[in-house]
Amino acid sequence: MSTLHTVNKSPFEKNSMSSCLSHSVADSAILMIEDGVYGAIKNTSIAGDIDSAVKEKSIYVLGPDLKARGLNEDQLIDGISVVDYAGFVELVCANDKVQNWL
Amino acid sequence: MSTLHTVNKSPFEKNSMSSCLSHSVADSAILMIEDGVYGAIKNTSIAGDIDSAVKEKSIYVLGPDLKARGLNEDQLIDGISVVDYAGFVELVCANDKVQNWL
Amino acid sequence: MKLAIQINEGPYQHEASDSAYLFTKAALQAGHEISRVFFYHDGVNNGTNLTTPPQDDRNIVKRWSELATENELDLVICVAAAQRRGIVDQGEMERNGKSAQNVADGFRISGLGQLVEAAIEADRLVVFGD
Amino acid sequence: MKLAIQINEGPYQHEASDSAYLFTKAALQAGHEISRVFFYHDGVNNGTNLTTPPQDDRNIVKRWSELATENELDLVICVAAAQRRGIVDQGEMERNGKSAQNVADGFRISGLGQLVEAAIEADRLVVFGD
Amino acid sequence: MATIKKFMYVNRKAPYGTVYALESLEVVLIGAAFDQDVSLAFVDDGVYQIMKGQDTSGIEVKNFSPIYSALGDYEVTKLYVEKESMEERGLTLDDLMPLVYEDEDDDWAEKDSITVVSRAEMAELLEQQDVLFNF
Amino acid sequence: MATIKKFMYVNRKAPYGTVYALESLEVVLIGAAFDQDVSLAFVDDGVYQIMKGQDTSGIEVKNFSPIYSALGDYEVTKLYVEKESMEERGLTLDDLMPLVYEDEDDDWAEKDSITVVSRAEMAELLEQQDVLFNF
Numbered sequence: 157m158s159t160l161h162t163v164n165k166s167p168f169e170k171n172s173m174s175s176c177l178s179h180s181v182a183d184s185a186i187l188m189i190e191d192g193v194y195g196a197i198k199n200t201s202i203a204g205d206i207d208s209a210v211k212e213k214s215i216y217v218l219g220p221d222l223k224a225r226g227l228n229e230d231q232l233i234d235g236i237s238v239v240d241y242a243g244f245v246e247l248v249c250a251n252d253k254v255q256n257w258l
Numbered sequence: 259m260s261t262l263h264t265v266n267k268s269p270f271e272k273n274s275m276s277s278c279l280s281h282s283v284a285d286s287a288i289l290m291i292e293d294g295v296y297g298a299i300k301n302t303s304i305a306g307d308i309d310s311a312v313k314e315k316s317i318y319v320l321g322p323d324l325k326a327r328g329l330n331e332d333q334l335i336d337g338i339s340v341v342d343y344a345g346f347v348e349l350v351c352a353n354d355k356v357q358n359w360l
Numbered sequence: 361m362k363l364a365i366q367i368n369e370g371p372y373q374h375e376a377s378d379s380a381y382l383f384t385k386a387a388l389q390a391g392h393e394i395s396r397v398f399f400y401h402d403g404v405n406n407g408t409n410l411t412t413p414p415q416d417d418r419n420i421v422k423r424w425s426e427l428a429t430e431n432e433l434d435l436v437i438c439v440a441a442a443q444r445r446g447i448v449d450q451g452e453m454e455r456n457g458k459s460a461q462n463v464a465d466g467f468r469i470s471g472l473g474q475l476v477e478a479a480i481e482a483d484r485l486v487v488f489g490d
Numbered sequence: 491m492k493l494a495i496q497i498n499e500g501p502y503q504h505e506a507s508d509s510a511y512l513f514t515k516a517a518l519q520a521g522h523e524i525s526r527v528f529f530y531h532d533g534v535n536n537g538t539n540l541t542t543p544p545q546d547d548r549n550i551v552k553r554w555s556e557l558a559t560e561n562e563l564d565l566v567i568c569v570a571a572a573q574r575r576g577i578v579d580q581g582e583m584e585r586n587g588k589s590a591q592n593v594a595d596g597f598r599i600s601g602l603g604q605l606v607e608a609a610i611e612a613d614r615l616v617v618f619g620d
Numbered sequence: 621m622a623t624i625k626k627f628m629y630v631n632r633k634a635p636y637g638t639v640y641a642l643e644s645l646e647v648v649l650i651g652a653a654f655d656q657d658v659s660l661a662f663v664d665d666g667v668y669q670i671m672k673g674q675d676t677s678g679i680e681v682k683n684f685s686p687i688y689s690a691l692g693d694y695e696v697t698k699l700y701v702e703k704e705s706m707e708e709r710g711l712t713l714d715d716l717m718p719l720v721y722e723d724e725d726d727d728w729a730e731k732d733s734i735t736v737v738s739r740a741e742m743a744e745l746l747e748q749q750d751v752l753f754n755f
Numbered sequence: 756m757a758t759i760k761k762f763m764y765v766n767r768k769a770p771y772g773t774v775y776a777l778e779s780l781e782v783v784l785i786g787a788a789f790d791q792d793v794s795l796a797f798v799d800d801g802v803y804q805i806m807k808g809q810d811t812s813g814i815e816v817k818n819f820s821p822i823y824s825a826l827g828d829y830e831v832t833k834l835y836v837e838k839e840s841m842e843e844r845g846l847t848l849d850d851l852m853p854l855v856y857e858d859e860d861d862d863w864a865e866k867d868s869i870t871v872v873s874r875a876e877m878a879e880l881l882e883q884q885d886v887l888f889n890f
Contacts, residue, residue: 191773224771224813241512249613256618256752266379271664277767277799281798299709325676326675347390358488360489405535408575410578412573440778460589479888487890503774606656619755
């Protein structure tokens, strides 16, 4: 069994990112979408948490949402992969189920 | 000039309570309404922040919202006052302006 | 005192409209004047006449309409926000070729200037939202 | 693969409906089947035919209708949530004595069982919300 | 052959401030008729949903907390409440409604529906499901 | 005598995830015609509203960030951005759009609209207002 987790809120505004990190087991996939993409950026006050998560989970960020917000791949924490909507669909199919942290 | 601040979200879910506390000057009035009332309860992980705030600001909680959620006055952090909707209106009028932390 | 109220969320999904209603009622009871209630963002959805809420729950739209009638309240729905969300009066229906109008009694659709004007004229602005 | 989609928020206020639309389109392009799109909570507001969004912005309702027609999608609006919020089809209009119906092309109103059924039959459930 | 799926309703939001708690409970009630393997998780602010003594008369909103007590009659008997979520909020089991069901396999003995689990156990429970409902 | 009030629009939410940033900007534009003393605060996730290089083509949503550059033409020239909010988000002034206006009292010299202030200064700015707009 494997789970894809999605987070769609800014980690500076809401607790869903932190709840996702603490409720996802090792080897889970986590995809940041919508305002969740702000969690993928380097040098933020929560970057350490994401850094630790990258070591044992697969972390993805949705490219179209990243670009919309004026962010680019150079600003991402090392180890985070960018996917497009086709990649989002692939992640949903590649995992057995989806937990959307709303 | 004096300001009434309102907070309507749980401090465990959203950053509005913490933003309110750090952006309100001494002698401000802060009213917790809706899910904001959870911030008024003793022995929580954020009770220390509220305890400190009580020392220099006037903290209120909306009674009808408190009761709706199964909470009562015995559970409140010392120094927090309960008001009803009439009291809410009085606080709005007694201060020069209102900052709603949405 | 003259109070202006702004509501940013629709009925039932968020407590905003409930809180605003109870606050408005309490302010009127205390003898204050409510110079305007402005419905913005999803708040415009409070002004639809097409709801049929469960009988054992409050009827949010109806009680706003009744409060408006009893107290001659000015309930204003923002036209720009309403167009995005499908709240339409007779004029909007004709202008935009829509099949129906759905504005509840006591509400009127107008521009954002009504919010700014209310903020200028009232002694206080109180905002209810998410 | 068979995918079911749930949308919890209305158009424009939250990105949920946009994300769900782009996801659905990408899934169809990849050859997957979308067994149902279920609109719940404020999500029911995506199904109103009364919006007139700004001309320089996307038309959220219209593009759902078009996607449904092109791909024979089953767009289901939850009846209980719709009654609270004022989304009404012909049958609901007559049953509840409303003045109009406002369901957009390609949407239908049905019960919550449709969500549970979709979750049983589909290989995945993906939820978009606030 | 009809498949039985493991369904978990993940409740993370407080009641009354938003409608999600009430409307997700409506799904649980309808879903109970579909004979799946159903459980509910109460995590983060979701633990507030089952606080005892809710009295909504002052906010003129329907008090829907009695519905949780009826879940046992719908054979919804597995309610997992996260320990850390309670502790962070200064709550103990005594603050929650006592939710029970009658076990037909054990001479209709009354049993607790609520199981308190740690965060790590909750993470494992999520892993074991086939479908996660989020509101 | 017409009163001039000190109006502050308090922006605390990110763009695109929700509509508040766009629709509050619509109020600012309309409000500019009312000749009040207007300023904008960018606090918490509100600082993300004025990030440079926004490209919304991939999410098919209107990119409204150019409107911020036009605010100077509406005589909306006081934009306060909180330092701590930027720092927590790993941002510097270089990540934000350069927003300027032409000062008619100084021979139309081009000046910065953005002033970076500390959290304590932001708290004081809030205190000095007559009306605070929240979305």
